[in-house]
Amino acid sequence: MVENLVIVESPAKAKTIEKFLGKDYLVKSSFGHIRDLDKKGFGVDIDNNFKPNYIIPDDKKNVVKELKSLAHDASTVWLASDEDREGEAIAWHLKEVLELDPKNTKRIVFHEITKNAILDAINSPRPLDVNLVDAQQARRVLDRLVGFEASPVLWKKVKPQLSAGRVQSVAVRLIVDREREINNFKITSAFRVTAVFLVEDAGKTVELKAELPKRFDTREEAHAFLEKCKNATFTVEDVSTKPTKRSPAPPFTTSTLQQEASRKLGFSVSQTMSIAQKLYEAGKITYMRTDSVNLSSLAINTAKAKVEELFGDKYSKTRQYKTSSKGAQEAHEAIRPTYLDKESVSGTKQEQRLYELIWKRTIASQMSDALLEKTTISILISSANEKFVATGEVIVFDGFLKVYFESNDDEEDKQSSDIILPPIKVNDKLNCASINASQRFTQKPPRYTEASLVKKLEEQGIGRPSTYAPIITTIQNRGYVVKEDRQGNERQFITLTLKGNSIKEQTKTENYGFEKAKLFPTDIGIVVTDFLLKNFDMVMDYNFTAKVEEQFDRIAEGNAEWNQMIESFYKSFHPLVENSLQLSEKANGERVLGIDPVSGKQVSVKIGRFGPLVQLGETTDGETGEKPKFASLQPGTHIETITMEQALELFKLPREIGSFEDKKITVAIGKFGPYLRHDNKFVSLGKGDDPFSIHLERAIELIQNKREKDENAIIKTFEQDADTRILNGRWGAYISSKKNNYKIPKTVKAEDLTYEDCLEIIEKAGQTVKPKRKKK
DNA sequence: CAGTGAGCGAGCTTCCGCTTGACTT
Numbered sequence: 001m002v003e004n005l006v007i008v009e010s011p012a013k014a015k016t017i018e019k020f021l022g023k024d025y026l027v028k029s030s031f032g033h034i035r036d037l038d039k040k041g042f043g044v045d046i047d048n049n050f051k052p053n054y055i056i057p058d059d060k061k062n063v064v065k066e067l068k069s070l071a072h073d074a075s076t077v078w079l080a081s082d083e084d085r086e087g088e089a090i091a092w093h094l095k096e097v098l099e100l101d102p103k104n105t106k107r108i109v110f111h112e113i114t115k116n117a118i119l120d121a122i123n124s125p126r127p128l129d130v131n132l133v134d135a136q137q138a139r140r141v142l143d144r145l146v147g148f149e150a151s152p153v154l155w156k157k158v159k160p161q162l163s164a165g166r167v168q169s170v171a172v173r174l175i176v177d178r179e180r181e182i183n184n185f186k187i188t189s190a191f192r193v194t195a196v197f198l199v200e201d202a203g204k205t206v207e208l209k210a211e212l213p214k215r216f217d218t219r220e221e222a223h224a225f226l227e228k229c230k231n232a233t234f235t236v237e238d239v240s241t242k243p244t245k246r247s248p249a250p251p252f253t254t255s256t257l258q259q260e261a262s263r264k265l266g267f268s269v270s271q272t273m274s275i276a277q278k279l280y281e282a283g284k285i286t287y288m289r290t291d292s293v294n295l296s297s298l299a300i301n302t303a304k305a306k307v308e309e310l311f312g313d314k315y316s317k318t319r320q321y322k323t324s325s326k327g328a329q330e331a332h333e334a335i336r337p338t339y340l341d342k343e344s345v346s347g348t349k350q351e352q353r354l355y356e357l358i359w360k361r362t363i364a365s366q367m368s369d370a371l372l373e374k375t376t377i378s379i380l381i382s383s384a385n386e387k388f389v390a391t392g393e394v395i396v397f398d399g400f401l402k403v404y405f406e407s408n409d410d411e412e413d414k415q416s417s418d419i420i421l422p423p424i425k426v427n428d429k430l431n432c433a434s435i436n437a438s439q440r441f442t443q444k445p446p447r448y449t450e451a452s453l454v455k456k457l458e459e460q461g462i463g464r465p466s467t468y469a470p471i472i473t474t475i476q477n478r479g480y481v482v483k484e485d486r487q488g489n490e491r492q493f494i495t496l497t498l499k500g501n502s503i504k505e506q507t508k509t510e511n512y513g514f515e516k517a518k519l520f521p522t523d524i525g526i527v528v529t530d531f532l533l534k535n536f537d538m539v540m541d542y543n544f545t546a547k548v549e550e551q552f553d554r555i556a557e558g559n560a561e562w563n564q565m566i567e568s569f570y571k572s573f574h575p576l577v578e579n580s581l582q583l584s585e586k587a588n589g590e591r592v593l594g595i596d597p598v599s600g601k602q603v604s605v606k607i608g609r610f611g612p613l614v615q616l617g618e619t620t621d622g623e624t625g626e627k628p629k630f631a632s633l634q635p636g637t638h639i640e641t642i643t644m645e646q647a648l649e650l651f652k653l654p655r656e657i658g659s660f661e662d663k664k665i666t667v668a669i670g671k672f673g674p675y676l677r678h679d680n681k682f683v684s685l686g687k688g689d690d691p692f693s694i695h696l697e698r699a700i701e702l703i704q705n706k707r708e709k710d711e712n713a714i715i716k717t718f719e720q721d722a723d724t725r726i727l728n729g730r731w732g733a734y735i736s737s738k739k740n741n742y743k744i745p746k747t748v749k750a751e752d753l754t755y756e757d758c759l760e761i762i763e764k765a766g767q768t769v770k771p772k773r774k775k776k
Numbered sequence: 777c778a779g780t781g782a783g784c785g786a787g788c789t790t791c792c793g794c795t796t797g798a799c800t801t
Contacts, residue, residue, distance in 0.1 A: 009795060032795025039790090059796090086794055140792075147791020155789065165791045277796085289794090466793055608781050615781085630781050670778030682778055 002026040005074035007067065007094060009081050012281045013113060017080075020115040021122075026074070028067060030081065034060050035093045037144050044141050050566045052141055056097065064097055071098045076106060078122070083109035084329035085556065088129050089136035095128065112296040112333045113286070135556035141566055142166070142548060146539055149577045150532070157580065158528055158587050159607070163478055166545060167463050169532055171471055172480045173540055174456060175448055176521045176529040183641060185444045189493070190215035191222035191437040195388050197234065197379075197430040199422040206422045208430070210379055210388035215440070219494055222437040225384065226498040232383040234430040239377050245369040248400035250293040250321035251334035251362050254465035255458040257288070260361070262451035263407040265353055268517075269450045270469040275354045276335070283338055284345050285358055289465040290332040291458075293321040295362070299333070302340040303366040311402060317368040326461030327549050336362040364404035371397040375421050379430060392421035409452050439493040447518035450483065462545045480525030488514030523612045523639045527589035535580035538572065593644045601628075603647050605639045612639050614647045634669065649692060658696035665699050667691045678703055718755040726750050726758070737762055 004025045008014050011029040018027040035054040037043030045051040056064055071077050077100055079091040091107055094100070106125035110117040143166055150164035193212035198205050216222040252260070254273075261272040276288035295303070300318050307316040323330055337359050345355045373396050379388040395401065395418055424430075448456065454468045463471050475481045488511040497504045521529070533540050541547075548569070554560040590606035601617040608630070617628035631650035633642065654668035654677075663679045674691035676683045676699050683706045685691060689698065715733055716726040724737040726744075733750030735742040735758050742761050744750055753761075 011796075030795080031797095033793070034795095036793090037791090043791095059798095082794085090794065136793095143792045145791085149790095151790035161789045163790050167792065281796095464793060466795080470793090610780055613781065619781095628781090632780085668778075672778060675778055677778075684778090 002070070002074050004076050004078060005067075005070050006078040006080050009087065009090060010287070012283070013287070016113050016283065017118055020118050025078075026070065028070060029063075030067065030090060030094060031060070031063055033086070033090055033093065034064055034067075034097060037140065042144075042148060044144055046570070049563045050141055050570070052137060054093070067094070068098050071100060074104075076104045078125070079105065079107045079128075080109070080121070082331035083111065084331040085132055085136045085139065085552070087331055088132040089140075092128055092130070092133040111292075111294070111331065112298075114296055114298050116298075117296070129556075131558045132556045134562040135552040138555055138562040138565055139548075139552055141562075142569060145566070145570060145573065149574070150536055150539065153535070153577060153580050154528060154531070157583060157585075158531055159524065162524075162528060163474075164528070164532055164536070164539075166539060166548075167457075167467070167471055168475055168478075168480075169529070169536075169540060170460075170462055170542060170544070171453065171457060172475050172521065172525050173529050173533070173542075174453065175475075175481055175519050176526050178445060178448060179521050179526075180640075182444045182447065185442075187441050187444070189439050189441045190217055191219065191494075191496075192440045193222065193225065193435065193437045195234075195379075195435045196433045198433050199424060199430065201422040207433070208377075208390055208422055208424070210377070210390035212386055212388055214386055216437065219439070219496070222496055223503065225386070226435060226437060226496055226503050228383045229381060229432070229435055229498055230501055232381050232432075234388070234432055235380045235382070236424055236426055236428040236430065237378045237380045237387065239375065239424060239426055241373055241375045243396070244372045244374050246372065246399075246401070247369050248319075248364045248367055248404065249361065249406045251295055251336055251365045252358060253291050253293060253323075253325075253334060254289050254468060255291070255325075255454050257335055257358070258454050258468060259409075259451040260357060260407060261354060262449060263409070264357060265350075267350075267354070269454060269472055271350075272354065273469045275348075275350050278347070278351055279345070279355055279358075282345075282347070284342075284347075284355060285338060286334070286336050287332045288335050290330075290335060291323060291325060291328040291465050292330040292332055293323050293334045294330065295321075295334055295336060295365075299336055299340060299362075300366060303363055306341050307363060307367055311367075314397075315367050315399060315402065318366055321365070325458055326546060334362075360404040364400040367400035367403065368397070370395060370399035370401045377421060377424060390421060392419045394418050394420060409446070409449075409455075433499075435498040437496040439495065441491070441493070441512070444513075447515060447520065449518055453519060460542055460545065461549060475525075479522055480528060481519050482522055483517055484515070484520055485517065486513070486515040486520075488512055523589060523607055523633075526638075526640060527587055527607055530589070531587040535583075536576050538576065589639050591639055593642070593647055596648060603644060605633065605642055605647060607639070614642075614650050616651060632669075653691060655691070657694065657699055660696070660700050660703065665696065665703075667694055667699070676702060681706075715750055716753065718758070720755055724755070724758055724762075726753060735761060 006017065006021065006025055006027040007030055008017060008027065009030055009032055011031065014027040014029045018025065021027065035056055038053045038055045043053050045053065077098070079094055081087040081090040095105060107128050108121040108125050110121040147163070147165040151162065154162040154164055192215050195210050197208040197210065199208050216225060249256070257276065258269040258272050261267040262269065267275070273288065276285065279285045280288050304316050304318050335358060337355065340359070340362060343359055344352060347355070373394045375392040375394070377390040379390070381387065450472050453472065457463045457468065457471070476483060490509050490511055492507050492509050495506050495508060497506070538544065551560060551565050555562050555565060588606040588608070590604055593603045593605065595601065596603050596616060599616065604615050605612065606615065610632070612633040614631050614633060615628050617626070619628055629651060633639070634650070637646055654666045656664055656666050658665055660678060665676055665678045667674065667676050669691055672684065674685040674689065676685065683702050685694065686702065713728045714725060715728050718724055724735065726733055727736050733744055735744060737758070744753070744761065748757070
């Protein structure tokens with residue numbers, strides 16, 4: 001029997017709070033939501049004012065049972081879930097499900113887990129905010145309506161098992177739109193001119209690098225400019241120095257932590273979250289799912305003391321940050337170390353690195369601005385109107401930069417360092433060592449990384465801290481998006497160099513377009529996005545979430561009624577469902593490439609039952625025509641970008657390339673990549689082999705290699721049964737019998753097995769039914 | 777292990793946000 005039962009959302013939080021409250025309080029966790037809309041059926045009664053049908057999911061039954069019995073015995077129940085929309089709803093569901101008596105039920109909230117904050121909260125309980133609960137119900141029901149009405153349309157009109165939703169469909173759209181921007185981008189080039197001057201500095205000769213702000217469009221213009229510079233004199237026109245300052249970034253939120261951990265540590269967003277979860281459970285950091293940049297006053301004071309201890313008063317500057325991101329609900333603090341005086345923690349290497357990052361960011365946020373001095377020198381050219389400009393930057397006072405430097409998406413992680421200019425006065429004549437004009441190309445827009453997609457979603461107010469990582473996983477699991485590396489291409493560029501009195505021209509090569517761990521849309525992702533854009537434009541609008549959030553806010557403020565809001569939404573949404581179901585055609589993204597010059601038949605690409613394919617000839621109705629020929633698209637090619645040549649290539653397989661030991665060898669591409677077929681045996685091609693050009697000699701070599709490997713793989717054979725053998729595979733020895741494979745128990749040595757032993761293992765394996773793996 | 781692309785039509789798929797473990801390979 002306990003006096004007071006406090007219910008929070010997270011068990012780690014419960015543990016901490018219990019310590020603050022003493023023995024009269026039992027603190028338990030609800031593990032998030034305890035009820036949800038029924039998954040079977042629709043879960044919302046559309047004809048009955050959108051009444052939600054809530055059920056307790058199986059994995060929450062035990063939690064609910066325990067809480068119910070504890071609540072029954074307690075004299076006061078304190079509902080201490082988060083102070084946002086979802087938290088309020090959790091409190092309300094608890095009240096309903098646990099059948100709490102309003103007389104001894106109290107709702108409390110706190111933003112930080114400190115003793116004072118919690119005691120304050122206990123002293124100022126408030127009633128449940130039903131308006132906020134209603135706003136959550138509206139959010140929940142709207143998401144269910146969109147997801148469970150739009151997805152089935154996709155099953156019928158595109159492919160079964162697909163999904164659509166307020167958040168995921170827009171996330172995919174961002175990636176599809178970006179890919180199209182990239183495909184349509186026209187690369188242009190211009191000549192960038194840089195000069196190196198030699199300057200005397202205290203007896204030494206140092207270089208001064210300057211650039212021409214103007215770029216030349218053509219090689220000829222660049223050349224003409226260099227010609228003009230041949231006998232020119234260069235005079236310093238102006239030297240100006242301007243002080244600037246830089247301020248530290250605010251403490252981490254979920255989104256910024258994911259971005260920085262990706263840029264600085266190379267973690268995927270889900271990796272970051274699970275490492276952060278470990279740190280949180282160990283009490284080393286505050287809660288990791290937050291949109292707030294706020295720090296508790298306790299944290300600010302500890303940070304101040306730590307900064308002063310480490311670097312002195314001059315480096316300390318306390319700051320309160322305000323959240324600017326759309327739709328932030330600020331139920332928690334920013335992500336920070338629980339104990340800011342600890343610079344490092346024990347744990348795995350990854351935990352240590354993430355902790356260190358969080359520590360540095362938090363500490364830096366409470367440090368002084370960095371003071372810099374930016375110097376600009378302009379240099380006149382006697383024979384031309386253009387001017388060279390040299391810029392330098394010197395850190396006068398490093399401030400927070402001593403600890404932390406925020407990375408940027410667009411460039412690789414370059415540390416901020418001084419660019420020091422030599423001492424130069426106005427009217428100085430400069431000695432020019434060389435001038436170079438290099439052809440530079442415009443860059444295509446960058447593809448999203450997981451982290452930059454999260455950033456974009458947050459900017460648009462789409463998704464929540466707890467869902468950023470799952471969204472990224474979902475759109476990949478559904479096959480809409482793939483995370484891939486892509487090889488770059490080589491290209492040539494021209495450089496012109498003026499040195500002494502001669503201009504030298506060179507053609508150089510550079511690599512460009514290399515992509516690492518970027519998000520690419522798949523063909524199905526593109527087809528689904530186009531289908532949804534055409535039929536559900538309202539939901540696909542980038543501002544859709546922001547617009548409905550405004551209405552949720554009105555409900556939360558008590559200025560709108562949730563059922564009415566949903567009703568008016570449904571009135572405009574549901575007809576879209578009906579209309580799209582009326583469409584007779586299925587969406588397959590078909591694109592006609594043209595006419596095959598050889599057969600005169602139409603060549604087209606589209607999504608088929610088993611993925612993207614090329615089709616030669618048309619599906620002419622019935623008896624007259626011959627059937628069209630089909631071939632699957634190969635990885636790396638896409639419906640939207642494949643060329644006629646690439647498409648026709650695919651019909652050249654399977655290809656007979658000769659014979660060996662009186663049996664013919666054919667080459668084809670199958671489920672597992674390119675392979676050779678010979679004497680009813682299959683041999684995969686090597687990495688460097690091209691199925692379209694491989695010749696007989698190499699094929700025979702591959703066949704013989706394979707034979708040798710198979711030979712070595714045999715550990716034991718049996719006279720009684722040629723179909724049962726012990727083989728050495730990728731994961732060690734196994735039994736192969738009549739095309740089935742069986743695991744050998746670790747307790748026995750494979751060589752010692754008798755034929756009878758093998759039969760026994762096979763027998764046993766047959767009894768245990770393999771559970772069918774559920775596709776994720 | 778190395779295909780398929782027609783059609784019939786069981787029974788199933790699916791959303792977003794809160795939270796953690798419980799599961800293989």
